[in-house]
Amino acid sequence: MTADVLVIGGSVGGLTTVEALRAGGFRGTVQIVGAETHLPYDRPPLSKKVLSGAWEQKRAHLRSQVQLDSLDVEFLLGRRAVGLDVDAHGVVLDDGRRLGYGRLVLATGLTPRTLPGTGSLRGVWSLRTLDDCAGLRAELLSARSLVIVGAGVLGCEIAATARQMGLDVTLIDMSPVPMWRQTGPVIGRALSELHSAQGVRVRMGTGITGLLQERGRVTGVGVDGGAVIPADVVVTTIGSVPAAAWLNDSGLALDDGVLCDERGRAATDVYAVGDVARWSEGRIRVGPRLENRTNAVQQAVFVAGDITGARHDYRQVPYFWTDQYDVRMQVFGLLPEDADVRLIDGTVESRRFVMVAEQDGQVVGVVGWNSAKAVMAAKNTFLG
Structure with missing residues (x-):
């Protein structure tokens, strides 16, 4: 056909x-x-x-x-x-x-990228599909400890969800702050503080040396310096x-x-x-x-x-949002790590604010925490 x-x-x-x-x-x-x-x-x-x-x-x-x-x-x-x-x-x-x-x-x-040699190791998950989600949830319901390798958007969201389910959660990444690539250092530090305040062990600037196992099931994560973090379940969110x-x-x-x-x-x-x-x-x-x-x-x-024959022009303004605990973060444009970030509305302490990121004197990104109307207004003003 x-x-x-x-x-x-x-x-x-x-x-x-x-x-x-x-x-x-x-x-x-x-x-x-x-x-x-x-x-x-x-x-x-x-x-x-x-x-x-x-x-x-x-x-x-x-x-x-x-x-x-x-x-x-x-x-x-x-x-x-x-x-x-x-x-x-x-x-x-x-x-x-x-x-x-x-x-x-x-x-x-x-x-999703996976850690080498973990394909048959029980208790190690990626989260991409509905079936992944069902299997991971079933294991989290009986688990006490979760280690997440990778602190991007997905890793941070899983950390927030698992912590609210009552698990002992550790978040590990080589980057200096969570969501480094997506938000840069200023917003990343605020995210780190948010997760730490909720009881997540945030281990930034930390590499893993391998996974420990017993009878084909993961039992822990080895990290730089020789320490081992116990884990009933490990989720890898190391990119795709x-x-x-x-x-x-x-x-x-x-x-x-x-x-x-x-x-x-x-x-x-x-x-x-x-x-x-x-x-x-x-x-x-x-x-x-x-x-x-x-x-x-x-x-x-x-x-x-x-x-169908339309001939409109297309201009992409990058946009994503993430929900973590009681925070909805919305990002328009880009937040490069070397950008100058300044507050234009609200306060960081109140978890309700808008910031803009500037490079070479021009706004390249806008981010809002729990500020849907204000961040949209800023986006329209600075990014069109």
């Missing part, structure tokens, strides 16, 4: 592409190939609401079955794409099937790589993701959106990948418009 539009990836980027196509009047045939057996669901709640048990798994589903049926799309779930022939407009699946396409949208997302290895022989340009032009086109009739994609920011510079839900949605809507 040849679909008018074939989408590889069944998460928010892929689903939003289809919804935007239908909303734009597209009536052609559409297929979505998803590596998981679940219908499209939202990933951000996994480390918070679903992991804590506040939500049942079904609440993370992006749409009801009735809503999905109304899209008139064929889902091929539990299947992975393993090959792409750009010239022949064909994709090969892991079961040997070959799917043709008129337009192809790549929305395969990320694959674009899920693009299957495209190595496709002829597409790959460099930390699928390289695209400013309209998301990776080749003739081939687009890429979301975490797997690096879009051009003009004729010279290819921008970084933006690993957040908002970016995936915005790019998917734009690509759908391009397929």
Whole structure:
């Protein structure tokens, strides 16, 4: 079968592409190939609401079955794409099937990095999928101690959730402060203080030397200096790589993701959106990948418009948010580690404030803690 539009990836980027196509009047045939057996669901709640048990798994589903049926799309779930022939407009699946396409949208997302040699070690987890979340939650319910290796956004969110579940939590990272890459030193220090105040043992500037085990199950984490931190469960959140290895022989340009032009086109009739994609920011510079839900949605809507004939310009303003304890942090733009950060509203002590980050006299990022209206106003003022 040849679909008018074939989408590889069944998460928010892929689903939003289809919804935007239908909303734009597209009536052609559409297929979505998803590596998981679940219908499209939202990933951000996994480390918070679903992991804590506040939500049942079904609440993370992006749409009801009735809503999905109304899209008139064929889902091929539990299947992975393993090959792409750009010239022949064909994709090969892991079961040997070959799917043709008129337009192809790549929305395969990320694959988590793991610690070497831990694949069969019980009690060691990554958190990417709904199944990961279910398995990790089951273990946390009977565990006393959790060590999280990696203090990025995901690691910090899991630490907050697990601490609120009553676990003894240690957060380890080589960086000087939590969320160093995403927020820089000033906000990172505030995050460190937030977690420490909640009882998390924050071990920044610390490397791990290995995992200890007994009868095939993790029992602790060795760190620099020879110390061992006991652990019933270990979660690794040490970053991810674009899920693009299957495209190595496709002829597409790959460099930390699928390289695209400013309209998301990776080749003739081939687009890429979301975490797997690096879009051009003009004729010279290819921008970084933006690993957040908002970016995936915005790019998917734009690509759908391009397929249906819209010719709007696209400008990305990086944005992400994170919920940790009683804090919602929203970040627009970028917060480089060498930026000058200044307070423009509220106070750090009240956990309600807005800061801006400046480089070379220009605002490049805006961050707000529990200040939704104020941070949006600052974003509109400084970043457009």
